[in-house]
Amino acid sequence: MSCTKKGFSVIELMIVVMILGFLLAVAIPSFLAARSATRARACQKNLTVMYEAKHQWAIEMNQPFFAEMDWEDLVGEDLYIRHQPECPAGGEYELGSMLELPVCSIGEGTGRHPHVIDPPLPGTQEE
Numbered sequence: 001m002s003c004t005k006k007g008f009s010v011i012e013l014m015i016v017v018m019i020l021g022f023l024l025a026v027a028i029p030s031f032l033a034a035r036s037a038t039r040a041r042a043c044q045k046n047l048t049v050m051y052e053a054k055h056q057w058a059i060e061m062n063q064p065f066f067a068e069m070d071w072e073d074l075v076g077e078d079l080y081i082r083h084q085p086e087c088p089a090g091g092e093y094e095l096g097s098m099l100e101l102p103v104c105s106i107g108e109g110t111g112r113h114p115h116v117i118d119p120p121l122p123g124t125q126e127e
Contacts (some may be wrong), residue, residue: 001060028087039089043104043115046085050095051117053080059096067098 029052053074074095075084085093091106104115 036089039087040115042088043091043106044117046087046093047102047104047115047117049081050074050085050093054095054098054102056080063098065098069095069098073096087115091113 023084054069057063057069057073057080058065061067070103071084074080075082087093087104087106089106091104094105095105096102101117106115
């Protein structure tokens with residue numbers, strides 16, 4: 001009678017686990033960086049919407065370039081932004097005056113992707 005066992009040896013299983021561990025060690029940081037970059041782009045999009053809403057409000061309300069506005073001036077069913085934007089990374093938004101860009105509390109000094117915008121100058125076109 002011959003008795004042959006089918007299966008994997010401990011060494012073979014350890015090699016498979018080691019390969020999987022290596023692949024995860026390479027993949028997880030890339031995944032986390034991509035997630036952070038996606039949140040930063042979504043935040044930048046929100047900041048751009050707020051920037052454009054501020055300018056539309058100023059034009060329609062005939063406000064000077066140094067005017068101050070509140071969220072109540074911009075956010076509402078019949079206003080410029082339907083719902084108040086929220087930063088996907090948990091930051092807080094500040095509108096600022098017409099002379100200032102809207103900003104997110106998560107900025108360049110945090111070591112994360114910057115949540116800032118660089119709007120086009122009047123009279124120039126985006127590429």
